[in-house]
Amino acid sequence: MRSTPGARIAIIALFLALLFSGCAGTSSQPTRFYRLDGQPGKAETLSLKPRPGQLLVGIGPITLTTYLDRPQIVERQTPHRLQLHEFDHWAGSLQENIVQVITDLMRQRLADMQLIAYPWHGTIKPDYEVLLTINRFEREGDRIWLQLRWSLIRSSDNRLMEMQRLVIEEPLQGSGVEAGVAAANRAVGQLSERIATAILAVE
Numbered sequence: 001m002r003s004t005p006g007a008r009i010a011i012i013a014l015f016l017a018l019l020f021s022g023c024a025g026t027s028s029q030p031t032r033f034y035r036l037d038g039q040p041g042k043a044e045t046l047s048l049k050p051r052p053g054q055l056l057v058g059i060g061p062i063t064l065t066t067y068l069d070r071p072q073i074v075e076r077q078t079p080h081r082l083q084l085h086e087f088d089h090w091a092g093s094l095q096e097n098i099v100q101v102i103t104d105l106m107r108q109r110l111a112d113m114q115l116i117a118y119p120w121h122g123t124i125k126p127d128y129e130v131l132l133t134i135n136r137f138e139r140e141g142d143r144i145w146l147q148l149r150w151s152l153i154r155s156s157d158n159r160l161m162e163m164q165r166l167v168i169e170e171p172l173q174g175s176g177v178e179a180g181v182a183a184a185n186r187a188v189g190q191l192s193e194r195i196a197t198a199i200l201a202v203e
Helices: 005-025 094-109 177-202
Strands: 032-034 056-064 072-078 081-090 114-117 128-140 143-154 159-171
Touching (some): 094 114, 128 177
Parallel strands (some): 072 128
């Protein structure tokens, strides 16, 4: 028996209703957002105006290699293949986050100096600037790898005072993306300590 046009329309309508009801019943996975943290979450007032005779050190800017300059957290699956975590993102700019964490941690070590995170006001001219280029910052297996080059520039004569290439590895304590972010936080802590030590040696 041949179906009538009305019957065919009813079948199509039923198919579309089932299709859309199935889509509506499938909830998308919520995106999780992560930040690096450089200090305890307590309220404090900190004057960024240097005292007479106090060195002012500017931290930043940081340049990220292109594959890291994105919201998704990156994980290396093999030497030649990367995975972008679709539902695990950095909250805001990763460059700004790293700059702020380094500045916060180095303030604790360089108490006799004044540190300021990039960007700063145009009227402020730091005595020294710390510039960083990060070439690798991702999880591979059970550890985080941070590879970079950093330079210390004396602003008065644009002189290069120090330059280092660093490769830092930090093992994970646990599993999952959050454990990787915590290890990344510790890796940035190692970096902050090494930069602070080098600045003290220059001074």
